[in-house]
Amino acid sequence: GGKSLPGQDEAKIATSVEKYPHSNALGECVPAWLAFDRKVLRFYAYFQEAVHEKREEQYRIRKCNIYFYLEDDTIHVSEPKYANSGIPQGTLIRRHRIPKSSSNKSQHYTISDLNVDKEVTFYGRTFKIVGCDHFTREFLTNIKLLSRLKPTRPYVKNTALKQFLENDRRVLRFYCVWDDTNTVFGDVRHMVVHYYLSDDTVDIHESIPSNSGRPPNSMFLRRCRLPKHATPGTSSLSPTIPDAYYSDKDFTLGAVLHLNGRPFVICDCDEFTKEYYREKYGLETFDPVRPEDYEETPIEDPVEELAKQTRVWSMVPDTASHPVHEVTKKAFQKTYDGLFLRYLAVLKTSKQVDCDRKFVISLYLADDSVSVFEPHQRNTGIKGGKFLEKNRVKKPDGVSFYESADFYIGAELTFHSHVFIIKSADEYALVFMSQHPNEFPNHNKH
Incomplete structure (x- = not known):
């Protein structure tokens, strides 16, 4: 109130009171410092600080909180303190009305200038507002500023690095059958498919029985991502195409997988794979699939079988005092x-x-x-x-x-x-x- 002094700029100074809702219970006569006493809006922001003393980094990101006091349009900025950060932290700007860097020096920042996904400049330092607390969001909604609450850039839910760190060395094992009897000298061939959860890659090993006449190399397909509809001789697909490659949800008992043009029938899986599907997909029954044309004997992994035999004989401490058959029986228990x-x-x-x-x-x-x-x-x-x-x-x-x-x-x-x-x-x-x-x-x- 009052009249301006001689030489004083008579331009009206905008305040946040114009944006505040007026309640019938309080009336317009209640001043803002009483109606909004101890009510503070909190915004989460960050700013970039140039680094000149190191060649390894050009700048660093520093998180901070911007507090806006509704009663008098004052603002103060503070940075949370982290132990052993090596950077002076705490209050960056003390509480006061911060003037805008415009031609009208008497104009200060108001509630209309602070919002999510906006940038504000306080004394030459630019702050990027990325979020706010629940009270602030509700208050901005009530004063019709919700339309300015634009969502921030969404983060990728499951990046390749996160998937690798969470699922490294976790491998699903499936026992499959490939019916190759239609070709000359073909027969039913048993395969072991390994699905690597860390990067969704697949490799295939063949279970070669003794005296089968086949070369001892069991590697059938080297580790790679497996396309669903590719045939031998086609180029690799782009990883951005949705559902272009096989994932863990495609491997179910009884499913037929077309791996490089060859139909593989999934017959069984190991215990770790069953537990994985119980936890992630809620599956309970894992009945082995045994088609009529295939052998009834379960498919054994020769590497695992050899490892079991090696463990059995390595656990024999003394054959003189412990007979071999007793130690072997105990080891298998x-x-x-x-x-x-x-x-x-x-x-x-x-x-x-x-x-x-x-x-x-x-x-x-x-x-x-x-x-x-x-x-x-x-x-x-x-x-x-x-x-x-x-x-x-x-x-x-x-x-x-x-x-x-x-x-x-x-x-x-x-x-x-x-x-x-x-x-x-x-x-x-x-x-x-x-x-x-x-x-x-x-x-x-x-």
């Missing part, structure tokens, strides 16, 4: 290939330097082999790392080996003259020992 239990242990010693050392003992259930790892601890003077390579360890008597029954909380284990005391175990190991009392009879006693 071990159905926990790939499973291991972890225990936290300490050294039983009188040396002060070794009293605080901690070790992680891993017990591999397939062959009762043991490995010991020492985690790194700060300010101990000990580097840590691998303490004992994975192998079967003999007991102090030098005759028998440690087995799963010897591992329980409180047990004392002697590995090559080092005495370890098991103090605890992880949650998986505790549950597993409780569910298998025959193999861990001492678990519930201690």
Whole structure:
């Protein structure tokens, strides 16, 4: 209110009050500082800061929050503090009315100038607004500024790098049949198809039986992306074409896949593949498909079969005291290939330097082999790392080996003259020992 002083610019200064809704309960006579007391809009933004001291980077992105106070159009900008960032953080611009960089120096920023997907310049520094909180979004909707809430650039939901990091070394295995009896000297050929979840590639190996007259090379198709409708001699398709290549949803039991012009019938899959389809697609039944023209014998992977035989004979500790057939029978009863239990242990010693050392003992259930790892601890003077390579360890008597029954909380284990005391175990190991009392009879006693 009042009249302007001599020489003062009489241009009207725009404020945010013109955009605020007027309530019948409050009336237009209620000032803004009372109607919107302690109401603050928060916008999420960032700005680029030039880097001159390093050649590796030209600029860095710094996140910040812009706070707009409805009561008096004041603004303050702050940057969240991150530990060990090496950059002074905190308040970037203190709370006050920020003037616009225009010919009218008396005009300041109002609510109409702040919105998602807009850029504002405060004292020569440009801020890009990328979002806001829930209260701010509701308030902008009520004052009819929702049309300016343009969505930001959408991010790709599943990039190649994300897919690789989440599914690296995860492979689906399918047992397929290719009926090649229509060709000269053709027969029914069994194939093993591997589908790599990390990059949606496929390779095919043939299960070649003994004395079949075929070359021993089992590689039928090298690892590559497999097009659906391509025939031999055609060029590769573009990865941008939707559904141009086979994906995991196309591999179902009983499905016929046309792999380079050859029909492959999916007959079965391994346990990991079944569990994958249970979790992702909710499938429950996995009945093997056995067409009438194909053999009834299940398809075995020669590599896996050879690995099983190798594990069996490698687990024979002493043929003089353990007959071969007993050890073989016991080895085949071990159905926990790939499973291991972890225990936290300490050294039983009188040396002060070794009293605080901690070790992680891993017990591999397939062959009762043991490995010991020492985690790194700060300010101990000990580097840590691998303490004992994975192998079967003999007991102090030098005759028998440690087995799963010897591992329980409180047990004392002697590995090559080092005495370890098991103090605890992880949650998986505790549950597993409780569910298998025959193999861990001492678990519930201690």
